Amino acid sequence: MQIIYRLLPDSIRGELDEFFKHRSIKPQEIRLRVNRPVEINDGLRVYWLSKSRFSQIDAENFLSSISEHSIYRLEQELRQGYITIDGGHRIGITGRVNVENGRVRSIQHITSFNIRIAREQIGVSHSLIPVLWDNRWLNTLIIGPPQSGKTTLLRDMARVGATGSVNREATKVGIVDERSEIAASVNGIPQMQLGYRTDVLDRCPKSEGMMMLIRSMSPEIIVVDEIGGEKDVYAVEEAVRAGASLFCTIHGEDYQDIQTRPSMKRLMKNQVFDRYVIVKHRKIIEVLDSKGQAIHWHSVPSV
Numbered sequence: 001m002q003i004i005y006r007l008l009p010d011s012i013r014g015e016l017d018e019f020f021k022h023r024s025i026k027p028q029e030i031r032l033r034v035n036r037p038v039e040i041n042d043g044l045r046v047y048w049l050s051k052s053r054f055s056q057i058d059a060e061n062f063l064s065s066i067s068e069h070s071i072y073r074l075e076q077e078l079r080q081g082y083i084t085i086d087g088g089h090r091i092g093i094t095g096r097v098n099v100e101n102g103r104v105r106s107i108q109h110i111t112s113f114n115i116r117i118a119r120e121q122i123g124v125s126h127s128l129i130p131v132l133w134d135n136r137w138l139n140t141l142i143i144g145p146p147q148s149g150k151t152t153l154l155r156d157m158a159r160v161g162a163t164g165s166v167n168r169e170a171t172k173v174g175i176v177d178e179r180s181e182i183a184a185s186v187n188g189i190p191q192m193q194l195g196y197r198t199d200v201l202d203r204c205p206k207s208e209g210m211m212m213l214i215r216s217m218s219p220e221i222i223v224v225d226e227i228g229g230e231k232d233v234y235a236v237e238e239a240v241r242a243g244a245s246l247f248c249t250i251h252g253e254d255y256q257d258i259q260t261r262p263s264m265k266r267l268m269k270n271q272v273f274d275r276y277v278i279v280k281h282r283k284i285i286e287v288l289d290s291k292g293q294a295i296h297w298h299s300v301p302s303v
Contacts, residue, residue: 001117003085003086003087003089004030004087004089004115004117006065007062007065007066007085008062009052009054009058009061009062011051011052012032012038012049012052012054012058015038015049015051015052016030016038016049019040019047019049023047025040025042025047026042026119027040027041027042027117028041028042028043028116028117028147029041029114029115029116029117030114030115030117031112031113031114031115032054032058032059032062032112032113032115033054033111033112033113034054034055034056034058034059034111034112035053035054035055035056036053036054037049037050037052037053037054038052038054043147043281043282044281056111059110059111059113062113063093063110063113066083066085066091067083075106078093078106078107079104079105079106079107080179080203081093081094081104081107082179084180084184084185084186085186086186086191087118087184087191088118088180088183088184088185088186088191088192089115089116089117089118089184090115090116090118090179090180090181090184091113091114091115091116092113092114092116093107093110093112093113093114094107094110094111094112095107095108095109095110095111095112096108096109118184118191118192119152120152120155120156120192120193121152121156122156122159122193123156124149124152124153124156125153125156125157125160126160127297128153128157128277128284128287128297129160130297131275131287131295131297132157132275133168134274136245137161137171137220137221137245137247138245138274138275139240139245139246139272139273139274139275140157140246140247140248140273140274140275140276140277141227141246141248141249141250141273141275141276141277142154142247142248142249142250142276142277142279143249143250143252143253143254143255143257143258143276143277143278143279144249144251144252144278144279144280145251145252145253145280146251148279148280148281148282149279149282149283150225150249150279151181151182151225151249152282153277153279153284154182154223154225154247154248154249155182155183155192155194157223157247158173158175158182158194158195158198158221158223158247159192159193159194159195159198160195161173161195161220161221161247162194162195162196162197162198162221163195163196163197170195170196170197171197171220171221172197172199172217172218172219172220172221173194173195173197173198173199173219173220173221173222173223174198174199174200174201174213174217174219174221174222174223174244175194175198175199175200175201175222175223175224176201176204176205176206176209176210176213176222176223176224177200177201177202177203177204177225178203178204178205178206178209178224178225178226179203179225179226180202180203181225182200182223182225183198183200183202185200185202188200188202199213199217199219201213205231206224206225206226206227206231206232206235207229207231207232207234207235208235209224210222210224210235210236210238210239211235211238214238214239214242214244219244220244220245221244221245221246221247222239222244222245222246222247223246223247223248224246224247224248224249225248225249226249226250226251227248227249227250228250228251228261228263228264229263230263232263233263233264233266233267236248236267236272237267237272240272246272246273248273250264253280254278255276255278255288255292259292268292271290271291273290274289274290275287275288275289275290275295276288276289276292
């Protein structure tokens, strides 16, 4: 949070200090919108700072600060709609979009910022490991709605795989981090703890990245966030044929929800995934086998 605090206008920083003095919440997002009060979201409820308003000048100064006073240096990131800063925090932006030949060329007159606060939860996957390992790492798909804790769990699973234990050797892990959410890399350097044997392709499309890792890094586990498209499905099938295990996430409510999607039907029919982990409200709800049958296990940790 200290990194974020330094970037905020003095008036908002002061009111945030006062806000957190009286509450022991862990914010997931801080949203700044021009001429509107600051929004704080902890995943359970929304809070507002009633005294301060985020002005147009505040927005210009904030953008200058997060781009280290060189907006052109981050032109590619701005086109994607977000910037990752030190500490792995990701700042989403909206404003006037300039389109050329059907593609986003730039975003100007930025008026909204969504600061997604990066937090590691080391060990959150530990109770799952016995059902994800059977003399090899089992292909695992984490299912959950937005902000349910999917990426937090995925990151820790990657760390466990790449670190090893008394019973399991450390495994070569390759991460395709298309949106810089898993490793939270800044200038290519991961800001999160991912174990000694992890290699990261940052800001690379998932389908291309999986193939690149297979050709160049011989990963034993491939980790990707938010699969779903036909290209992703093809890459998943190729990765399995190449002998790699998979840790993936997908947006969805439950097993039945993703079962109806055309792009996922083939993977599920062919039982590509050995395990499905369902998460909601930052808790692991259930673990299913390749046929969608519940597996009994002993813990329901928060993620």
